[in-house]
Amino acid sequence: MNKAAQKSLEELLESLDTYDMDDYIFKSREGNNRPITRQQALNVIKDAAEAIRVKENVGTHTLRKTWGCHAWKSGYSPALIMETLNHSNLVAIIKGL
Incomplete structure (x- = not known):
């Protein structure tokens, strides 16, 4: 997440009386x-x-692809990206970018 999204999420969590990570x-x-x-x-x-x-x-798949692209460009492990996006191989990720 970028800094603005992190800040927004932190503000959301602070505004809640209680929350559970689940x-x-x-x-x-x-x-x-x-x-x-x-x-x-x-x-x-x-x-x-x-x-x-x-x-x-734009749609829900647009967000998946955008996250994958940002994760790839930020240096996240291809294995983590594959697992998160439920892809069976790296080629599917690379073609999606």
């Missing part, structure tokens, strides 16, 4: 500590992109 940041309104669905995540991303006037088509 809690989801983006919780569903359905049930206790359940994540939002992929469709809801897509809606949030698309709304945010529209709000800041991003013209390109």
Whole structure:
């Protein structure tokens, strides 16, 4: 995460009375500590992109690819990137960048 994202996350955690590292940041309104669905995540991303006037088509996969690219360029272990993105080989990562 960049410094701005780290600061935002720290502010979020400080604003909460209590939190558990197993809690989801983006919780569903359905049930206790359940994540939002992929469709809801897509809606949030698309709304945010529209709000800041991003013209390109963005989605949840865009965020995965962006994270992978930043991790690769920052020198993270290819094995860690592969595991995080659930890829079976390094070629899939390199082609995605």
